Amino acid sequence: MKWLYDFSYLTHAIHKGLSERFEPGTVVILEMVMVGVAFMLLFAVLGLVLVYAERKVSAVIQQRLGPMRVGKWGTAQTLADVVKLLLKEPLINKDADRFLFNLAPFVIMIAAFMAIAALPFAKGLHAIDFDIGILYIAAVSSLGVIGILLAGWSSNNKYSLIGAMRSGAQIISYELSVALSLLTIVVLTGSLQLSVIVESQADGWWIFKGHIPAMIAFLIFLIASTAETNRGPFDLAEAESELTAGFHTEYSGLKFAFFFLAEFANMFIVAGIGATVFLGGWMPFHIGTWEGFNAVMDFIPPIVWFFGKVGFMIFLMMWFRWTFPRLRIDQLLTLEWKYLLPINLMNIVLMAFLSLMGWHF
Amino acid sequence: MKSIVNYFKEIFFGLKSLVTGLRVTGHYFTHPKEIITQQYPENRETLKMFERFRGEVVLLHNENNEHKCTGCSACEVACPNGTIEIIHKRVDVDGRKVKALDTFVYHLQMCTMCGLCIPACPTDAIVMANTFEHAVFDRSKLTKVLNNPGSKIMDGIK
Amino acid sequence: MEETVYKELESEEYFINMGPQHPSTHGVLRLVLSLDGEIIRKVEPHIGYIHRSIEKMCEHDSYQQIVHLTDRMDYLSCHINNEAVCLGVEMGLQLEVPERVKVIRTIIGELTRLSSHQLWWGVMGMDLGAITTFLYGFRDRELITDIFEETCGARLTMNYNIPGGLMFDIHPNFQKRTKDFITYFKKKLPEYDDLLSNNVIFRERTLGIGNLSKEDAISFGVTGPTGRASGFSCDVRKHHPYSAYNKVEFKEILRTEGDCYARYQCRIDEMWESLSIIEQLIDNIPEGPYKAPTKAVIKLPKGEFYQKVETARGEFGVYIISEGQKSPYRLKFRSPGFSNLSALNHMAQGCKIADLVAIMSTLDLVIPDIDR
Numbered sequence: 001m002k003w004l005y006d007f008s009y010l011t012h013a014i015h016k017g018l019s020e021r022f023e024p025g026t027v028v029i030l031e032m033v034m035v036g037v038a039f040m041l042l043f044a045v046l047g048l049v050l051v052y053a054e055r056k057v058s059a060v061i062q063q064r065l066g067p068m069r070v071g072k073w074g075t076a077q078t079l080a081d082v083v084k085l086l087l088k089e090p091l092i093n094k095d096a097d098r099f100l101f102n103l104a105p106f107v108i109m110i111a112a113f114m115a116i117a118a119l120p121f122a123k124g125l126h127a128i129d130f131d132i133g134i135l136y137i138a139a140v141s142s143l144g145v146i147g148i149l150l151a152g153w154s155s156n157n158k159y160s161l162i163g164a165m166r167s168g169a170q171i172i173s174y175e176l177s178v179a180l181s182l183l184t185i186v187v188l189t190g191s192l193q194l195s196v197i198v199e200s201q202a203d204g205w206w207i208f209k210g211h212i213p214a215m216i217a218f219l220i221f222l223i224a225s226t227a228e229t230n231r232g233p234f235d236l237a238e239a240e241s242e243l244t245a246g247f248h249t250e251y252s253g254l255k256f257a258f259f260f261l262a263e264f265a266n267m268f269i270v271a272g273i274g275a276t277v278f279l280g281g282w283m284p285f286h287i288g289t290w291e292g293f294n295a296v297m298d299f300i301p302p303i304v305w306f307f308g309k310v311g312f313m314i315f316l317m318m319w320f321r322w323t324f325p326r327l328r329i330d331q332l333l334t335l336e337w338k339y340l341l342p343i344n345l346m347n348i349v350l351m352a353f354l355s356l357m358g359w360h361f
Numbered sequence: 362m363k364s365i366v367n368y369f370k371e372i373f374f375g376l377k378s379l380v381t382g383l384r385v386t387g388h389y390f391t392h393p394k395e396i397i398t399q400q401y402p403e404n405r406e407t408l409k410m411f412e413r414f415r416g417e418v419v420l421l422h423n424e425n426n427e428h429k430c431t432g433c434s435a436c437e438v439a440c441p442n443g444t445i446e447i448i449h450k451r452v453d454v455d456g457r458k459v460k461a462l463d464t465f466v467y468h469l470q471m472c473t474m475c476g477l478c479i480p481a482c483p484t485d486a487i488v489m490a491n492t493f494e495h496a497v498f499d500r501s502k503l504t505k506v507l508n509n510p511g512s513k514i515m516d517g518i519k
Numbered sequence: 520m521e522e523t524v525y526k527e528l529e530s531e532e533y534f535i536n537m538g539p540q541h542p543s544t545h546g547v548l549r550l551v552l553s554l555d556g557e558i559i560r561k562v563e564p565h566i567g568y569i570h571r572s573i574e575k576m577c578e579h580d581s582y583q584q585i586v587h588l589t590d591r592m593d594y595l596s597c598h599i600n601n602e603a604v605c606l607g608v609e610m611g612l613q614l615e616v617p618e619r620v621k622v623i624r625t626i627i628g629e630l631t632r633l634s635s636h637q638l639w640w641g642v643m644g645m646d647l648g649a650i651t652t653f654l655y656g657f658r659d660r661e662l663i664t665d666i667f668e669e670t671c672g673a674r675l676t677m678n679y680n681i682p683g684g685l686m687f688d689i690h691p692n693f694q695k696r697t698k699d700f701i702t703y704f705k706k707k708l709p710e711y712d713d714l715l716s717n718n719v720i721f722r723e724r725t726l727g728i729g730n731l732s733k734e735d736a737i738s739f740g741v742t743g744p745t746g747r748a749s750g751f752s753c754d755v756r757k758h759h760p761y762s763a764y765n766k767v768e769f770k771e772i773l774r775t776e777g778d779c780y781a782r783y784q785c786r787i788d789e790m791w792e793s794l795s796i797i798e799q800l801i802d803n804i805p806e807g808p809y810k811a812p813t814k815a816v817i818k819l820p821k822g823e824f825y826q827k828v829e830t831a832r833g834e835f836g837v838y839i840i841s842e843g844q845k846s847p848y849r850l851k852f853r854s855p856g857f858s859n860l861s862a863l864n865h866m867a868q869g870c871k872i873a874d875l876v877a878i879m880s881t882l883d884l885v886i887p888d889i890d891r
Contacts, residue, residue: 061386062654065398158535162557162872232648233720241543241646242872323386323714324379325721326648328873329557339372375719385713386651397658411665413672413690441584475587475678476686481815489672 005301008124035127039116043265050264050314051078057318088253093156096250100154105251105258108147112265114140119272120194122282122303133194134186137273138179141228144266145171148230148237148247151259155250163246166329167237170227173336174234177224178270180344184217184351185277198281205280213351218278220340220347222316225270227332229263232321236329271313275306279313282306410491415474418445419490420465420507427515428508429486432462439481444472461514465507469495532560539568543646543876546886550863550875557871562864566857570890577850582608582682582817585850590676592854593888595635596830598671599628601680606761607826607837608682611819618763619807620684625763626697626800627671627679628828629793633704634663635831636786636793639883643783644715646880647724652714659707662700669696682817684810697801701794708790716787725779729866729878732777739865740858743833744785745882749777755829767799779874782881818845832856832883856888 014034018027052067052075059066067074092101118133118140120126130136145168152164186192188209189200200206207214227234238246248259275281282302286294327335389395401408410416422428434447450463476489487507497503538549547568553561573592577585582604589600602624609616641656664674670690671677679686715721731741736749746753754771756764772788774781819841827836833855842848859882867875 057390058651060393060396061390062651063389063396063398063658064654065396065400068400158533166557235648236873239648239873241648242876244542319383319386319390322651323382324649325644325715325718325724326873327720328724328871330871331720331723343372378717378719378722381713382718385710397661411669411672411690413670413687414668415672439583441580441587473587473591473676474673475584475590475676476672477583477587477678480686 006123007121007303011124035117036113039113039127042116043112043261046268047261047264048078048082050268051081051260053314054264054318057315058322061319061322082257085253085257090253090255091250093250095156097154097156100150101250102255104147104151104154105255105262106147107150108144108262109258109265111140111143111147112262112269114143115269116265116272118194119269120198120276120281121306122301125303126195129193129195131191131193134179134182134192134197134273134277137194137269138175138182141178141266141269142171142175144262147262151251152247155247157250159243159245160247160249163237163239163243163249166239167230167247169329170230170234170236170332173333174224174227174340177220177336177340177344178228180341180348181217181221181224182273182277184213184344184348187348187351187355188214194276194281197277198283201280201283202286204286205278205283207278211354213347213354214278216343216347217351218274220344221274221278222313224336224340225274226317226320227336229266229270229317231263231267231317233324233326234332235321235326236332239326241326267314267317268310271310271317272306274313275309279309280305281309410493412491413489414491414493415476415489416492417469417474417490417495418467418472418478418487418507420487422509422512423515426509426512428462428512429484429515430462430465430508431484431486431514432460433483435481435483436478436487439477441475441477442471442473444468445478462508467505467507468503469505470500470503537875543879544886545642545879545884548860548884548886548889552872552875554872557873559867559870559872559875562867562875564860564863566860566886566889568890569887571887573891574850574852577847579846581845582819582847585847586680586682587676587678589852590678591887592852592891593830593832593835593856593885594675595638595885596631596832596835597676598624598631598679599828599830600835601678602628602762603826603828603830603835603837605680605682606828607824607839608817608819610826611822611824611839611841612682612813612817614683614811614813616684616811617807617809618805619809620811621763622766622800622804623685623689623809624680625767626797626804627667628762629796630663630666630697632831633790633793633797634660634667635883636790637663639786639831639880640711640715643880646876647715647721649715649721652711655707655710655714659704662696662703666693666696666700669693681810683813684808688809689804694801694804697797701798701801705794708787708794711787716784722780724873724877725783725881728779728870728874729881730776730778731862731866733775735862735865736777739862741833741862742858743830743855743883744772744789745782745859745862746833747772748774748781748785750775753834755827755834759827761826761828763800767796769796779877779881786883816845818843819847827853830855832885832888833859852891854888854891856882856884856886860884860889 015031018030022030056066067077070076070080092098115137117127118130118137148167149164152160185197185206188206189197191197207218230237243249248256251259282305284297284300284302284305286297420428420430432447432449437445437447444467446466446468447462448464448466449460451458452461478487479489532553532555535552535554536549537552538544539547544550549565549568551563551565552559573588576588580588586601586604589604590597593600637656637660641653644652667677668674670693671679731749733750736746736751741749741751742753750773752771752773757771769792772785772792774785819839821843822841824839824841825836827834834853835855836853838851838853839847840849863878863882866878870878
């Protein structure tokens with residue numbers, strides 16, 4: 001069972017087993033395929049689980065039961081929905097730009113796949129450990145907006161276009177805040193490498209170790225990342241009461257499913273980044289010198305810790321979505337440029353000062 | 362200076378108002394007992410409509426298959442939508458030809474459940490039933506004949 | 520110099536058909552928007568998608584039958600619409616209805632107003648993106664519809680009034696249920712404030728949006744909470760009391776700002792007022808018959824009769840022209856939604872699409888009420 005606590009045993013065993021049988025070049029390709037398939041499966045499962053979770057969370061918040069019919073407690077509801085979406089006719093507008101229209105959902109999915117590759121799921125379970133991990137994720141996660149813009153432009157629908165333009169303005173602005181709030185923690189770790197950031201939180205998570213600036217940074221990250229994933233209260237790109245469905249108004253069937261899946265995948269990714277940088281990634285929760293308590297916490301496998309923290313972040317986002325009204329586009333930009341960005345910059349200076357004086361733990 | 366204080370005040374009170382909202386939804390999230398959804402087809406046994414609920418018009422029959430309708434057409438006149446159609450026949454009573462009910466046709470698809478026919482009936486022959494599951498696969502099934510086959514008028518109803 | 524730069528940057532206007540199928544037009548209203556980017560230059564409402572010629576149908580129906588047609592106009596204040604027709608007919612017949620009828624009509628009318636405002640509150644939140652409020656609004660409304668169902672026999676299109684009184688007496692449980700509802704709703708109404716009224720996003724979305732001055736409100740004929748939020752004192756219950764409104768004490772909610780938030784707050788305050796009106800009356804329902812005797816065929820004397828009432832949306836008028844027959848020669852409804860909609864273009868100019876949605880929902884339009 002030791003591989004459950006350190007996945008490098010498992011990955012090394014696989015690597016060794018493959019190297020004995022194949023050429024080094026083939027091994028690399030095979031491993032890449034394995035990782036790719038693993039992520040695809042992860043996304044599929046994530047889609048199913050998160051859609052179900054979202055529906056149940058929203059239902060309980062709204063004093064409803066949510067899906068109850070398909071399977072026990074409606075657990076197979078999302079599966080049934082997937083089948084329905086697969087069987088639906090993929091309609092394309094008569095005057096749509098067919099190539100771009102078909103390309104857009106894939107661009108969004110590719111961006112999500114690229115971003116998830118850099119996430120450390122558990123000890124040794126890390127597809128690629130860039131030494132510029134945070135920079136990479138910040139760069140890649142903003143690629144998704146290209147897909148949204150393409151979708152909005154190629155649909156030949158004014159609602160879609162407005163939604164896409166809103167989304168463009170929104171994501172470009174909020175990218176800044178996400179990156180800067182992550183930088184606040186990078187000031188403490190001194191490294192952009194995600195595995196190093198996780199290791200540096202072995203004795204305590206940055207949100208606790210970094211005092212008030214880290215908490216402010218976490219709050220800003222939470223707001224900005226919710227905005228970056230186009231979720232309520234920042235779902236202006238969809239804004240169903242204004243733009244019917246925004247950028248994916250014209251999509252149906254499988255292509256719509258891709259957009260839908262990408263939303264949840266992106267949510268998982270930003271929650272994963274937040275959990276990694278602020279909440280200690282797969283590190284268990286430790287309290288100072290409570291040996292017994294810490295031993296119990298260590299007993300829980302790291303992967304459970306990671307998914308637990310991600311789940312917590314995702315729940316926060318869902319809670320926001322089902323409570324708040326939507327912002328208007330100019331208020332959205334005001335929030336970013338007049339509130340989040342200046343506070344963020346001040347926060348970084350404050351954090352740098354704390355770090356310089358060694359006032360953090 | 363004052364504007365800076367106001368700036369932070371704004372942020373503080375803004376965040377506070379958001380937390381108040383989160384507390385309300387959070388309360389319901391943590392109290393799943395307060396869920397009010399009723400699962401409809403499952404609770405058919407216990408689901409009871411209020412007695413006055415207007416579902417559809419029925420012609421009351423007693424155990425001897427007798428009803429109280431004299432075929433006077435008062436309900437047909439009172440109905441705003443032409444939902445009720447009374448078809449008469451002539452029967453011999455004591456050697457006289459008297460108007461009587463032949464078929465009581467009720468077009469459920471046209472009925473607005475306004476209930477005007479009930480007080481219009483001089484003999485209280487019709488009432489509004491509580492049924493509400495009116496969905497059928499064929500529109501023609503919504504045109505109903507309310508008097509049972511072979512039924513006749515109760516004695517003493519004029 | 521500046522002007523030339525502006526000219527070069529000037530963009531073309533484009534049009535969007537918002538509706539007839541659109542989530543926030545609350546039915547089959549079609550708005551043709553002229554947009555400059557996201558900024559609205561002009562809103563042109565196109566109506567008639569749910570026109571059912573109710574006024575024409577009234578010319579062939581008897582006076583008892585007309586009542587149930589008004590259920591289907593402004594279905595959220597159906598009881599008050601019914602009341603208007605009945606009051607009009609009673610005015611024509613010079614019929615004095617029993618006190619009991621007046622009080623019951625008032626109580627159910629106020630319950631209708633409450634249920635309408637609850638639904639509006641939920642929909643308002645949903646239009647602004649807070650979907651949860653929709654469910655909360657319906658949750659509380661459900662209790663009122665239960666009261667209606669028990670006493671009137673239907674949840675939405677109740678048709679409880681008849682010329683001369685009520686269809687049947689109130690149900691024995693009516694008073695208890697209503698009192699239970701009042702205690703329940705007094706606890707839930709502050710929740711509405713927590714979720715929307717005090718929420719910083721909601722305030723930003725509504726404060727100073729869609730301004731309507733008092734003069735404009737009067738000249739557009741905007742009535743109801745929408746008009747009162749602009750300072751136009753137009754509460755029919757206060758100025759021309761009908762039924763039992765002269766027996767109860769209540770405030771006419773007036774605000775002067777005339778923006779979306781004022782309209783919102785106006786309705787929230789009206790809910791408190793409605794609760795207090797019901798509280799004053801619920802224990803004082805006088806004994807007596809539940810209807811005045813009328814002939815089976817009502818024939819109004821020759822003449823013209825106008826009766827106006829205050830529905831949840833504003834002033835609702837019934838104008839009956841009678842030639843002495845059993846159905847009116849002509850019947851005209853003055854519906855509040857139609858006049859309120861006319862001010863939309865004036866209010867929405869220069870706003871963004873998101874603001875238009877907020878303005879629309881604070882106008883509280885019911886499309887069948889506009890088209891009839």
